[in-house]
Amino acid sequence: MEQEITTRVTPISAPSEMTAMREQCKDALDRRKTTFRVCAGTACIAGGSLDVYEELKNQIKQRGIDVDVELLFEGGETEAGASKSGCHGFCQMGPLVRIEPQGTFYNKVKVDDVPNIISATLEDQGVVEELLFENQDGSRAATEKEVPFYAGQKRIVLGGCGTINPEDIRNYFAVDGYQALAKCLQDMTPEDVVEEMKKSGLRGRGGGGFPAGRKWESAAKATGRPKYIICNADEGDPGAFMDRSLIEGNPQSVIEGMIISAYGVGAKYGVVYVRAEYPLAVTRLFLALDQAREYGLLGENIMGSGFDFDIEVFQGAGAFVCGESSALRASIEGLPGEPTAKYDHATDKGLWEKPTVLNNVETFANVPIIINQGADWYASMGTENSKGTKVFSLVGNIVNTGLIEVEMGTTLRKIIFDIGGGIPDGKPFKAVQTGGPSGGCLPADKLDMPVDFDQLKEVGSMMGSGGMIVMDEGACVVNVAKYFIEFCNDESCGKCISCRDGSAALLNILERICEGEGREEDLETMEDLCHCIDDASMCGLGTSLPNPVLSTLHYFRDEYLAHIKDKNCPAKVCKPLFTYEVITDNCKKCGLCFRNCPSDAVIWKKKEVAEIIQDKCVKCGICKEVCKFDAVE
Amino acid sequence: MVTFTLNGKELEVKEGTTLLEVARDEGINIPTLCYHEEMSSYGACRLCLVEVIKRGWPSIQPACLYPAQNGIEVNTDTERVRKSRKILLELYLARSPDSQAIIDLAKEYGVRDTRFKLKESERSDCILCGLCVRACAEISKRHAISFAHRGSKRAIQTPFEELADVCVGCQACAFVCPTGVIKIEEAD
């Protein structure tokens, strides 16, 4: 693919040429009457989407239909083409295939479905009903827009993910790609660019929420040379995949954002710090950088403007703490990936002691959109102090898991119940953990809270990078807190005693409570320790790791007390703290529990009520699950 | 030069001077376990924390690293500092219950007991202050000692487990070790 592009490339030699380039690429896309767009994100590929893609190409060819997989710059119309895309965000329904321009949205597509899809689309002008998304009421959604998961979203940053081919820069050109950079180079001074970012109100999406425009302004004013732009794609939060998906699905938008930032602050060099465990993202990133260079969008004399900037890729070893700004810089400099105390601003003395702008992947991806649509338009979305949209990865006990994007200020309820489809099996919602492992755990009475940086902080959680883990009544909050503290203890760099031994001591108390050895004074002890960890630790990992404990202690204190005083785990998670018993009045004597118990712990005879022998019971919960009469509690 | 206040007293010091250096010059006692005036500051023991009010915003900062700045107000012995310091000392007692140096230091600040418990594998008389690492690197210029692993598994890799040929046996590390865990043994 790279090669085919090389043969046709004429580098852009003036920003004004970008308009013609866009039109040419649009025409090329339009010449194709039908496109079968196959999701080639990590999850869909794992589900076999590339086989579907190959099969589509083969079968279209076999039918004697003129098929193209590359954008054609010359020639007439083609009947159909197959093309890849990045992640659509709805990975659990993958592999996904969309038919364009109709927008028909097929999910869980298998290789065997390919003939039906082709006939329906090219011969019958119809749809394959059974591959359409099935709503909870049994009706089918023909296009993504009709699927509730997408209907409630505002996909702006993710707009290109799932709609364009991330491996072909010309597809990005066709959807206004690099128009923003052309506009900057042609019509805006670097000061204008920084001013526009400030006006947009864009805040960093990697966790801290620092205003991007202000960061750029400081770096622009700094006198050190050269200056650096770093894109943070370390993404170490378990379960989070927004940055990976953005790079896999629309790498050029991140690169364009970095180039614009470099122009604004006067930087010469850029680095993308990406997790080595993201092989597809790394591959697409390298491909995208090569293509951008070939078109004269990176390197010397960008678009003939005299502005030089190039980007290198640094593959991080993947420690969670390496995403922290000072650890990330140390790691690039070849030092141990440990946070250090820096009292100079990185915008003055950052990488190699030079002025540095460090922003997150999603932050950069917002930049071209802001330049194209204007800061005022951007600032019209969101809340007073949190503008624009935010990408979240929605996981846990929720019907629709996936990557979503909503306007800042959208309520948790809308995110979890409208977009997420609520809790499976109609179980009650219990809590949502926002902000990743060191975020907070929020209860049901916070569901109507609009989500933004400040609101989340106010209720004891944080935005973090946008992880959202939904929990139903089956989750034990003490156990949840224990899980997150264990993660932070493992990932602590180990320098500060407060963070390293403080988290170990917290874990010790939480483990004791889960084993039924908790004492009432433990709660106050944990609170004391949490405040010390926050005060005494050097970096954000330490200062925020108490959040899961403090928030659960605050919102779910009764559950801790149940563990400690009543020796009872209400969610039936902590094994020493609950039993399963048969409710004799409900038991219909069917024997299902008896037959399914893996531990021979149920006594039952025909026409007799079942009974559980506690000594033998391993508390697997299978009896409760299989009983059709709610007779096991 | 920068001007700021330390425990209510207005001071003028050279730019870049750390709060710990100023405090020591002023005869103010701040406990430390990972600081040595001949070496760079590292900031691992967290015992030197003080309260700094900058532009009206109070925060807790390590005195060994924090540079004196114009207009800040520093207090070395506030309620918040005392509380966090005591809890840190409790953590030290949990980590190194048998270290006399730790027991004595804790006692000095009124801490005789700890509410915390660490697993056997998490306890050690080495408090990971990194003084030996810096002594070897900065004073003896040998780089024979380093940190290894993350989180609770973090440990000092000494040349004494597996005699490193870079170690010249200068004993600088053993000399600076605050808990005396480093014992130099002559190799045959």
Ligand SMILES: Cc1cc2nc3c(=O)[nH]c(=O)nc-3n(C[C@H](O)[C@H](O)[C@H](O)COP(=O)(O)O)c2cc1C
């Ligand atoms: C322990 C820790 C891990 C972090 N990991 C990431 C990460 O994976 N990606 C990221 O963008 N920011 C991460 N951050 C935040 C960065 O330090 C930094 O604030 C951010 O990259 C700045 O970019 P932004 O302003 O665009 O958010 C982490 C912070 C801490 C304390």
Ligand code: SF4
């Ligand atoms: S707070 Fe934790 S992760 Fe951060 S520097 Fe200290 S020990 Fe390392």
Ligand code: SF4
């Ligand atoms: S499965 Fe339920 S109803 Fe059937 S015997 Fe067991 S407890 Fe009774």
Ligand code: SF4
């Ligand atoms: S919980 Fe599991 S082991 Fe216990 S009685 Fe039920 S099925 Fe048997």
Ligand code: SF4
């Ligand atoms: S061996 Fe001694 S000097 Fe070295 S880190 Fe441990 S306590 Fe500090």
Ligand code: FES
């Ligand atoms: S990878 Fe296909 S939808 Fe996410």
Ligand code: FES
């Ligand atoms: S002396 Fe400052 S952290 Fe140890």
